[in-house]
Amino acid sequence: GENVEQHPSTLSVQEGDSAVIKCTYSDSASNYFPWYKQELGKGPQLIIDIRSNVGEKKDQRIAVTLNKTAKHFSLHITETQPEDSAVYFCAASPNTNAGKSTFGDGTTLTVKP
Amino acid sequence: KAGVTQTPRYLIKTRGQQVTLSCSPISGHRSVSWYQQTPGQGLQFLFEYFSETQRNKGNFPGRFSGRQFSNSRSEMNVSTLELGDSALYLCASSLRTGSDSPLHFGNGTRLTVT
Numbered sequence: 107g108e109n110v111e112q113h114p115s116t117l118s119v120q121e122g123d124s125a126v127i128k129c130t131y132s133d134s135a136s137n138y139f140p141w142y143k144q145e146l147g148k149g150p151q152l153i154i155d156i157r158s159n160v161g162e163k164k165d166q167r168i169a170v171t172l173n174k175t176a177k178h179f180s181l182h183i184t185e186t187q188p189e190d191s192a193v194y195f196c197a198a199s200p201n202t203n204a205g206k207s208t209f210g211d212g213t214t215l216t217v218k219p
Numbered sequence: 220k221a222g223v224t225q226t227p228r229y230l231i232k233t234r235g236q237q238v239t240l241s242c243s244p245i246s247g248h249r250s251v252s253w254y255q256q257t258p259g260q261g262l263q264f265l266f267e268y269f270s271e272t273q274r275n276k277g278n279f280p281g282r283f284s285g286r287q288f289s290n291s292r293s294e295m296n297v298s299t300l301e302l303g304d305s306a307l308y309l310c311a312s313s314l315r316t317g318s319d320s321p322l323h324f325g326n327g328t329r330l331t332v333t
Binding site for chain 2: 140142147148149150151152155195197205206207208209210211212
């Protein structure tokens with residue numbers, strides 16, 4: 107089955123700096139790669155996603171890049187703010203089924219004011 | 220539009236008991252997935268339902284089961300509870316099954332088994 111590895115497990119940055127979280131996956135059949143943000147006491151919330159026919163996607167301060175050949179994808183957050191502090195999860199999903207997603211272990215991002 | 224609603228938010232049960240968790244998806248969403256979240260294992264897929272049919276099942280023992288009703292609401296049941304079943308159980312809904320339909324998660328049910 108699919109295996110998703112996520113790095114780093116913790117990340118601390120100063121407000122205004124950029125943050126990068128990287129994930130690798132093993133199953134070449136995966137073609138949908140969402141990123142989720144989970145705040146304390148809440149469920150994960152989708153913040154951005156990318157499909158295998160796209161190399162990069164941007165939404166304001168958040169961007170995701172995908173390298174299908176190398177089987178890795180990354181989340182980039184620019185101009186970080188304290189409210190960006192949360193746990194971030196990457197996931198990979200096969201062509202037919204986003205419901206059956208394999209998640210990375212999560213990255214705890216702390217943005218220091 | 221109301222989000223995914225999970226009830227109850229917290230549960231405390233004793234080993235050997237059984238428990239039923241409930242999930243109401245976003246209106247119009249027909250697919251419901253369940254995940255178990257623990258500090259040691261992260262987010263693990265339990266099962267997915269679409270139009271009252273189980274579409275996929277993760278690698279969990281048969282003590283974990285679920286169902287979906289005609290209004291898309293879903294329940295999951297865990298029988299003969301073990302201490303290791305203590306976790307946050309998350310439900311996610313999507314419009315349909317398929318990789319072009321993102322998941323929307325509820326805030327989960329925190330189950331503690333003593």
